[in-house]
Amino acid sequence: MLQKLLSGLVAFGAVAIGAHAQPEPLTAQDFARHPLISSPSMSLEGDMMVAVITDPSDPSKRAAAYWDLTGDLDLSKPIPPSNVTPTSGKTLFFAAAALKQRKSLWFTVQPYVGALMGCGEGKTTGSTKKYLQRVYMGNERIRKIDDLPDGRAEVGANRMILRCFELVGETGIESLLPLDPENIVISRATTSNGTSYFKHNLRTGREEFLYKADNTDSFQISSRDGMPVARTELEFEDGEWVQYIKLKAPGSDEFTIEDPLTTQIRNRYNMSIFGYDEASGNYYIGTDKFSDKVSVYLYDAGTDTFSDAPILAHPDYNITSLITSSRPEDFGSILGFRFEGPSVETYWLDPEMKSIQDALNAAYPGKTVNLIDYTNDRNRVLYSVSAANYPPVYGLLFDKARVGLIGAARPWIREEQLGRPEFVYYEARDGLQIPALITLPTGYEPGQKARGAIIHPHGGPWARDYQGWGDAGWTQYFANRGFIVLQPQYRGSTGWGRELWVAGDGEWGQKMQDDKDDAAAWLVENGYVDADKIAIHGYSYGGFAAIAASVRPESPYQCAIAGAGVANLTKLSNSWGSNRIQRIFQGNTVDGMDPQDNTRRVNIPIQLYHGDYDVRVPLWHSRDFYNEIRGDQPQSELIVLREMGHQSNKWQPEHKETVLVEMERFLTDVCGM
Numbered sequence: 001m002l003q004k005l006l007s008g009l010v011a012f013g014a015v016a017i018g019a020h021a022q023p024e025p026l027t028a029q030d031f032a033r034h035p036l037i038s039s040p041s042m043s044l045e046g047d048m049m050v051a052v053i054t055d056p057s058d059p060s061k062r063a064a065a066y067w068d069l070t071g072d073l074d075l076s077k078p079i080p081p082s083n084v085t086p087t088s089g090k091t092l093f094f095a096a097a098a099l100k101q102r103k104s105l106w107f108t109v110q111p112y113v114g115a116l117m118g119c120g121e122g123k124t125t126g127s128t129k130k131y132l133q134r135v136y137m138g139n140e141r142i143r144k145i146d147d148l149p150d151g152r153a154e155v156g157a158n159r160m161i162l163r164c165f166e167l168v169g170e171t172g173i174e175s176l177l178p179l180d181p182e183n184i185v186i187s188r189a190t191t192s193n194g195t196s197y198f199k200h201n202l203r204t205g206r207e208e209f210l211y212k213a214d215n216t217d218s219f220q221i222s223s224r225d226g227m228p229v230a231r232t233e234l235e236f237e238d239g240e241w242v243q244y245i246k247l248k249a250p251g252s253d254e255f256t257i258e259d260p261l262t263t264q265i266r267n268r269y270n271m272s273i274f275g276y277d278e279a280s281g282n283y284y285i286g287t288d289k290f291s292d293k294v295s296v297y298l299y300d301a302g303t304d305t306f307s308d309a310p311i312l313a314h315p316d317y318n319i320t321s322l323i324t325s326s327r328p329e330d331f332g333s334i335l336g337f338r339f340e341g342p343s344v345e346t347y348w349l350d351p352e353m354k355s356i357q358d359a360l361n362a363a364y365p366g367k368t369v370n371l372i373d374y375t376n377d378r379n380r381v382l383y384s385v386s387a388a389n390y391p392p393v394y395g396l397l398f399d400k401a402r403v404g405l406i407g408a409a410r411p412w413i414r415e416e417q418l419g420r421p422e423f424v425y426y427e428a429r430d431g432l433q434i435p436a437l438i439t440l441p442t443g444y445e446p447g448q449k450a451r452g453a454i455i456h457p458h459g460g461p462w463a464r465d466y467q468g469w470g471d472a473g474w475t476q477y478f479a480n481r482g483f484i485v486l487q488p489q490y491r492g493s494t495g496w497g498r499e500l501w502v503a504g505d506g507e508w509g510q511k512m513q514d515d516k517d518d519a520a521a522w523l524v525e526n527g528y529v530d531a532d533k534i535a536i537h538g539y540s541y542g543g544f545a546a547i548a549a550s551v552r553p554e555s556p557y558q559c560a561i562a563g564a565g566v567a568n569l570t571k572l573s574n575s576w577g578s579n580r581i582q583r584i585f586q587g588n589t590v591d592g593m594d595p596q597d598n599t600r601r602v603n604i605p606i607q608l609y610h611g612d613y614d615v616r617v618p619l620w621h622s623r624d625f626y627n628e629i630r631g632d633q634p635q636s637e638l639i640v641l642r643e644m645g646h647q648s649n650k651w652q653p654e655h656k657e658t659v660l661v662e663m664e665r666f667l668t669d670v671c672g673m
Contacts, residue, residue, distance in 0.1 A: 026417055026480045028664075031473025032656035034062055035409035040394050041098040042069070042382040044176055044326075046375035049382065049396075050096045050104045050142065051406075053079075055086050060653065062093045064106055066142045067406075069380065075396065075404035085142045091134070094649040097173060098373070099184060101202035102140040105173065109133050109650055111613060111643055112167075120168030120190070121615040130615045131645040135171035137205075148186075148200075164190045175223050178326035178376075185210070185226040199226055216584070220273040223324075224331065230273040230283065231255050234265075234584060241265040241584050245273065247301040250281035260304055261285070265585060268502055270294050274322045278332050284311075284322055292497040294318035296337070317341045318495055325350075327376045340495045342423040342437065342467035343368050352378055356397070360385075368468060382406075386469045388421035388439060389476065409469075418442060419479025421467050426522040428491075428515050432503060435489040435496050436519060437467050439475045441482045451482030452533040452673035453523050455516050455557070457490060459540030461504060462586055464495040472648060474537070477660050483673075484528050490515035492589075508569060509548040509593030516545055520556040532558060535671050537663065539563035540617060540646065543608075544595070547625060550606040550633075551598040559671035560606040561663055564617045564646055567625035568596040599628035605635040607666040609659055611644025611651075635670050 033054075040051035047070050055063040064085040067075075087093055087108075095107040109131040122128035138145045148171065165188060174185040174197060182203045189195035197210040197219070210226065213219055220230035231246040243263050246255035263269045274284040274296055283299045285306070290297075295310035296319055312319055312334075323336045323346070336348035345368070348354035353371070360369040360383060367387045372394075374381040381397040391410035395403050419439040428434050441450050456474065458465045465487045470476065475485045489496055492504020492512050504512050516536060524531045536557045538545045543565020550560045566572050572590060606629070610622040619640065626638040639662055644655045667673045 026413060026477065028473070028477065028657045028660035029653075030410070030413055031477050031660060032653045034059070034653060035391070035471070036411065037065075037394060037407035037409055038392075039095040040372065040382060040384075040406060041096055041104070042373035042375075042380065042396075043098040043102070043104075044100045044178055044375075046380040048098060048102055048104075049406075050098045050138070051394075052093045052096055053084070053407075056081070056084065057086065061087055063087065064093055064096065064138065064142050064145060066104075066138075068141070069396075073398075073404070075406060082143075083141055085138075085145055092649075092652075099173075099176065099202060101182060103202045104138040104142065105171075106136045106138055106142075106145055107133070108136065109645070116167060119164035128615060129613045129643075131613055131650040132167060133170065133649075164193065174221055175226050176326075177223065177226055179224060179328060179331065183226075185221060197221070197226075220276075222276065223326065224278075228255075229276045232273075243271065245271065247283060247299075249301045256301075258299075258301060258304060260306065261299070263289075266588075268585075269498070270318075275324055275332070275334075284334075286319060286321075288318070288498045292499050294320070296322065312337055314339045314347075318497070320344070320495075323348075340464075340466075342435075344370075344466060344468075346371070356381060356400070360397075388437075388467050388469060389418035390415050391469050416442075417480060418476045419485070420444060423467060426488075426519060428511075428518045430511070430514075432491060432500070432515075434491070434500075434515050434519070437465050437487040437489075439479045439485040439487075441484055442480050444484075447527070449527065450484040450529045450533075452535065452667065452671075453484045453486065453520070453529040454478055454667075455519050455534065455536045456485050456487050457516055457536070457538045457542040457545045458487065458493070459538070459542050460494070461490070461492040461508075461512065461541040462494050462501075463541075464489055464493045472539075472651075473656060473660055478664075481664065483667075484523065486519050486523060488516055488519040505589040506591040508544065508590060509552070509595065512592070513545060513548050513552060516549070517552075517556050531556070533673055535559050535561065535667055535673065537561040537563070538565070541566065543617070543622075547595045547606065547608075548593060550604050550629070551595050551601040552593075553601065553603070555604050557604055558673070559604050559666065561666060562606060562608050562622070563659065564610050564614055565608065565622060565625075566617055567621040569594040570596070571621075596625060596628070599625065600632070602629040602633050602636075605633050605670050607637050607639070607663070607670070609639040609641060609662065611641045611646065611655070613643050613650065614646040616646035637666070 036054050038052050042049045049067040051065050052062050053065040055061040066083040091108050091110045093108055097105045112132045113129050116122045116128050118124050122130050136145045137148050170189045172187045174187050176184050182201050183199050186200050187195050187197050194214040196212045199208045216234035218232045219228040222229050233244045235242050244257050245261040247258050263271050269289045270287055272286040274286045276283055285297050285299045286294050288294045295313035297310050298307040317339045319337050319339050321338045325333045325335055335350040336346055338346050348357050364385045367385050370384045372382045379399050384392050384394050386392040391413050393408045394406040397403050419442050422438045424436050425433045490512050491500055494501050520534045523529050534557050536546050536549045543562035546560040546562035547565045547567050549555055549557055608622040608626055610619045612619055641655050
């Protein structure tokens with residue numbers, strides 16, 4: 001079986017890599033245009049697949065696509081027009097999820113201008129420009145994509161709550177209930193009214209209200225019946241926030257507080273329910289309470305004790321989730337786990353899944369192969385292949401021996417046109433080891449100096465970068481033009497261990513900023529670039545870092561570029577979004593050097609770009625900062641992008657293209673690179 005699989009995959013891979021040769025350099029449009037396919041998803045039964053595709057009749061738009069996987073399937077044939085549903089009006093598809101019963105969910109955004117009156121992020125008075133996110137249900141062959149039923153009325157929601165949900169509500173899949181042929185569990189959440197859970201019958205469309213969590217509560221539910229197996233609650237006690245986890249002891253239906261799982265938010269230990277072992281009644285707990293990295297322990301709710309040692313651990317990286325079986329014969333058993341190194345990887349404990357993963361890995365050396373969906377009998381596996389220098393390609397494995405190409409996201413981009421990724425650690429000035437992702441210029445040879453370097457801090461800051469394909473195009477666009485791009489995982493980043501994470505508390509623009517400057521120094525010391533050829537570019541919190549760099553003394557940068565950057569820490573701390581959980585966990589860690597209070601210290605030119613539909617970081621952050629510094633730095637500039645929101649699913653190709661072109665112009669004409 002493996003030999004057949006490998007031989008088929010090698011041929012398949014060659015087709016994907018060699019398609020559509022084109023001259024270099026790549027253009028901004030090559031990175032900005034919609035991918036041909038994204039977000040593929042296969043149903044639990046393996047009888048259908050859906051994805052978001054470029055509209056065949058209008059490449060500037062996106063469409064919903066459906067594949068019938070029954071019968072004699074030939075993926076080499078174009079998808080029939082009857083299986084494609086274009087977007088309507090200004091509604092934009094950005095993700096899809098195949099369910100059961102030939103049904104699917106479609107995630108969309110659409111621009112909105114109007115009064116929110118306290119519903120979600122945006123102005124409480126007057127009119128707000130923003131994007132609304134909506135979820136729709138698709139029927140068989142997506143001949144119809146329509147609103148989900150209004151199950152909120154079943155819990156007595158008043159008119160204001162219903163209005164808030166229509167404007168800013170979030171619908172999500174909580175469980176596909178793999179043992180139930182008809183029902184799934186979905187959630188509906190608003191920041192003003194918590195989260196309600198419903199059992200949705202895919203055959204009839206009817207819904208049953210199950211339970212509700214307040215704004216500071218959450219549930220861990222069983223994939224067997226959709227009912228809660230754990231409850232997490234936040235309480236304000238004695239001047240601080242405390243997280244309680246409530247579990248059911250074996251033989252009991254009552255949730256009780258587990259003292260060993262209780263944590264003070266200021267300590268910020270990870271304490272997560274990863275699963276429930278039905279055979280023993282024990283819980284799988286992911287925590288970094290006993291070591292710097294998240295490992296998995298068994299927890300006995302009857303005796304309130306952890307296992308003496310972790311049952312699963314990685315020596316260098318956090319374990320982020322468990323993968324369990326949905327087959328009736330071994331339901332809930334652990335098949336494998338995911339961990340976060342430079343990229344997200346899966347370690348399979350199940351021999352059959354491991355053999356499939358190993359065969360695919362062997363066919364695509366140096367790439368990340370992700371098994372997206374698979375049937376219980378493993379006869380159909382939907383997977384992706386990607387890397388930082390390899391746009392995603394999607395395939396389907398049949399009968400453990402045949403493969404078919406579903407599609408390549410960007411077949412017009414070839415691997416040899418892109419920069420080479422590397423992963424390193426460098427030492428900060430206080431001795432802390434900082435992980436970093438580097439993208440070396442296209443055709444780079446050891447010992448060469450790059451045309452220039454861009455220090456590119458991620459957003460968040462409670463986030464991290466992955467060594468994978470970046471759809472914004474920032475890293476590879478500039479690597480294709482001779483730049484080296486370094487992404488420091490500075491203190492305050494998550495996913496690299498608790499020590500690095502908590503070291504960023506209260507250090508905005510200070511030690512967190514030192515880490516970026518030390519990355520620039522490391523590049524110079526190691527001969528990658530000259531000291532007068534370095535810029536900094538970031539988005540969101542990364543935009544804050546670029547703004548902060550422009551007012552810090554002895555900046556190592558020739559210039560800064562800030563996308564949707566926070567400039568005013570005082571106002572940020574006074575209006576920390578509409579998400580109460582975010583304010584509780586992260587809000588009190590936001591402190592340090594406020595760029596808006598230091599505008600007279602600006603010492604390098606800065607380009608600021610910002611979307612006018614951004615409610616996460618409103619446009620006034622960039623506008624107010626620019627108005628204060630433009631007299632002292634006349635080469636600085638502010639670019640306002642119309643109808644661009646904060647998150648990437650609210651960007652259009654023209655936004656991405658404009659940003660890449662304007663950044664390159666600024667780096668060349670103003671920064672002298």
